[in-house]
Every structure is written in structure tokens, then in C-alpha cells.
Amino acid sequence: MLLVQPPLAKHAAWTVQHAAVLTRLVGDGDDDWQLTADISHDSFGSFCLFPSTDVDEDLAYAFIKLWQFNRIKACGENMSATLKSYQITRFRLPLTRTIGDSQVRHDTIFITALELYTQEGEVGLGLLNSYFFPPQPELVRIFEAEYWDALKDQPIYPLLHRLTRPRGGNNRVLLFEEAVNQALWDLYGKDVKLPLYRLLGGTTNRVKAYASGLDFHLTSAQVHDFYVDAVIRGYTAFKVKVGHPDLAWDVNRLREVVAVVGPEATLMIDANEAWSPKEAVRALHAYRDAGINVYWIEDPCLRSDFDGLARISAEVPFTFVNTGEYLDLRGKRQLLERNAVDVLNVHGRVSEVMHAAWLAAEHGIPLSLGNTTCEIGVHLAAALPEVEWLENSLIGWDALVADPIKFERGYAIAPDVPGHGLRLSEEARAEFTFAG
Numbered sequence: 001m002l003l004v005q006p007p008l009a010k011h012a013a014w015t016v017q018h019a020a021v022l023t024r025l026v027g028d029g030d031d032d033w034q035l036t037a038d039i040s041h042d043s044f045g046s047f048c049l050f051p052s053t054d055v056d057e058d059l060a061y062a063f064i065k066l067w068q069f070n071r072i073k074a075c076g077e078n079m080s081a082t083l084k085s086y087q088i089t090r091f092r093l094p095l096t097r098t099i100g101d102s103q104v105r106h107d108t109i110f111i112t113a114l115e116l117y118t119q120e121g122e123v124g125l126g127l128l129n130s131y132f133f134p135p136q137p138e139l140v141r142i143f144e145a146e147y148w149d150a151l152k153d154q155p156i157y158p159l160l161h162r163l164t165r166p167r168g169g170n171n172r173v174l175l176f177e178e179a180v181n182q183a184l185w186d187l188y189g190k191d192v193k194l195p196l197y198r199l200l201g202g203t204t205n206r207v208k209a210y211a212s213g214l215d216f217h218l219t220s221a222q223v224h225d226f227y228v229d230a231v232i233r234g235y236t237a238f239k240v241k242v243g244h245p246d247l248a249w250d251v252n253r254l255r256e257v258v259a260v261v262g263p264e265a266t267l268m269i270d271a272n273e274a275w276s277p278k279e280a281v282r283a284l285h286a287y288r289d290a291g292i293n294v295y296w297i298e299d300p301c302l303r304s305d306f307d308g309l310a311r312i313s314a315e316v317p318f319t320f321v322n323t324g325e326y327l328d329l330r331g332k333r334q335l336l337e338r339n340a341v342d343v344l345n346v347h348g349r350v351s352e353v354m355h356a357a358w359l360a361a362e363h364g365i366p367l368s369l370g371n372t373t374c375e376i377g378v379h380l381a382a383a384l385p386e387v388e389w390l391e392n393s394l395i396g397w398d399a400l401v402a403d404p405i406k407f408e409r410g411y412a413i414a415p416d417v418p419g420h421g422l423r424l425s426e427e428a429r430a431e432f433t434f435a436g
């Protein structure tokens, strides 16, 4: 018999619900269990029990779920969240503006959605974006051939925790890797009924966000309109693409933006590897001489030029070097070890970003979260103490999901629902599916 005694009983509905969970976990006929204690912890991953009369419901709930998780781990054959089926949907989304930088330009974006279903019918969603994907039948063939055998009938927890050796032909970027990882984390959050940002250790669901124009190919009028709209939306930080062969073009573009957002705004710029280290130093001094304050420069030179990046960081002390976007974990480690980065740029691969965050924390280097599909990265950004900024490029892929991530007065808000909170909109599924 399980006893749930006051003060847990102060909210009857909560108590009844979780007494049922506890009863199921400890089993009938077990007379040893009583939950009459205050539960406190110093982090999500550790907890202890103290006799008390005042119980924090959230912590008690987290405790119960951790308990449930450990019980599930101890009884592998009884794991609740086991993968049974999947669905792949390929979308083509027209963009409301041409996006790009000094190297690329695009007016259409493709998104592949992977939905993994458990035997209980719960769904986990993972999202990929690119400027091209194979037609849907080929995507399904690839998923069947390369992924599904390893996922089918498997419980989600070992899949999330499994380490594999990157060796030989296995050391590659696989098409669905990021989507599978996101979908599994989504299912994990739903299974333990925690928002992903809390599951990852976060204590607040708000993180500073900046508006990113991806504006290199826009006219002056279009640039004006984009940043006016961003100001109206409440942003106080903005990113602008630079790296034009004509330095005066860059200076003019930055002046156009500053005229809209004001000189007090936080201004980031991104050259997308357009420069040599020397050109980067020259350009950053030219902007400064023009009275333009640049908070960070993103990818000023080649991603693997660690010495060059370190040199820019040292020679331009008034601007942070933000890089790492194009590098895997091994490359990010080299950036950190060689003092080649002031702000480490990460993206939406949940498990990989957590590893990168550990590395960055060891070096005392902050992170920024670059664009992620439908801003799914908001959970990572909110959870990780080293993340200071989340990018929002306002490119309209919100249309694909039923409950888009909210942005309020320059902050992104991670949804307070189990998992990551994103699910495909059925209207979008009908309108934007493009099997090819």
C-alpha cells in the first residue's frame, strides 16, 4: 500500500494523479513505501529526501519522474516508450523574401519532418531543413535502409544514451541523424511529462533573441522594411550579412540598418567566411572608424583557420569572434583549445549541442544558438547557462507547426508542455507537402 499524505494532498487532483503513478511504480502489496517527505535537489539530476511539512510540487513531480525513469531503466523489457512506426513528410516552403549571405542565396526552402510513433501512440517530431532533399520515396527508402532497423521496437532511452564509435565509413553526417535525435528527445519529454528545456536542466523558459535578416541580397528598401518590422516586434539585437567585395557596400548596408534600429541596439554581423584574417581585421576597423559598433563578427574567415581566427580575436578586441557553426564537435574542441573563438556557435542537434556546451563551459566560453528549424533550438538555448543569444530569422517556417515558438519583446519563450511542443499543422501538411 502506498500512502501519499499531506502536504502533498493539498492539491487533490495532483495528488490523485501522482499517487496513481507511484502506486503503479511501487506495486500493490509493497507496504514499505510512504511519501511524506519534502523533496529538494540542487540540480535536476540529483535529489534527496528531507522530513518536512512543505513540499514543492514541481520538485516532487520531477522526483517521481526520475524515479519512474530509473525504474524503467532497471526493467528494460517493460519500457513504456518503444518505437513502433514512423512517418516522413517532405515540405517545400516558399519564402517571403530571398535569404542568403555573401556566398549563397535562396528563395525556397525544403523541410523534412520525421515523426516517430511509440507503441502507445505518442509521437516525437524531428525536423530537417535544406535547400534540397531527395523526393519523398527516396527519403523513405534511405530511412528504411539506414535507420529503421536500428530503431524499430527499441525503447527510446538506450537510443538516446548510446555512444557509437566514429570510425571509417561510419564517421559521416547522416541524413536523418538530427531529426531522429530531436524526435527521441521529444518522446523522452513526453514520457516523463517535462518540457524539453527542463529535461535538459533549464530553470527558465526565456532566452534573449536577435532578429537576423539573412539580408545580403535584399534591396535597401527591403532591408529597411525587415528591420522596421523587427523593431516593432520588440527586438533590440539584430544581425546583418556582410562580406561584399566592396568594403564601402558593407559600410553603407550597416549604416542603413543602424538608421532603423538605432545606435544603441546590439549589432551582430556575419561574413560567412568571405575574408582572409587580414581582410577581416581591416573590415572591422573600417566599420569602427565609420562609427558602427559591432558586437560580434560571425565566421570572418575559413572555419578551419584556427590561427587566423585566434589572430582576429586578438587584433580586434572590441568585437567578439563568433564561429563554430560549420564545424563538428572535434572542430569546436580545436576552436576552444586554440583560443580561436569568443562565442561558440551551435545548432539544433540536442545531444551534440549538450556535448559542445560541456566543452565550452570548461573553457569559460559562451554559446549562441544559430537558426534551427521552426526555432526548435529554443529549448537548448533556454536550458544552457552559456547560451546568451538565440537567432530568429523570421523566414516563415512557423507555418508548418500548429503552435509556433513565441517571441516576446526580444525574448524567445520555450513552450511549457511535455517534449519540445512542436507538432505539424494538418493545414500545413495539406498545403506544403511536396513529395517531389
Ligand SMILES: [Mg+2]
Pocket: 270, 272, 298, 299, 325, 370
Ligand atoms: Mg552564420
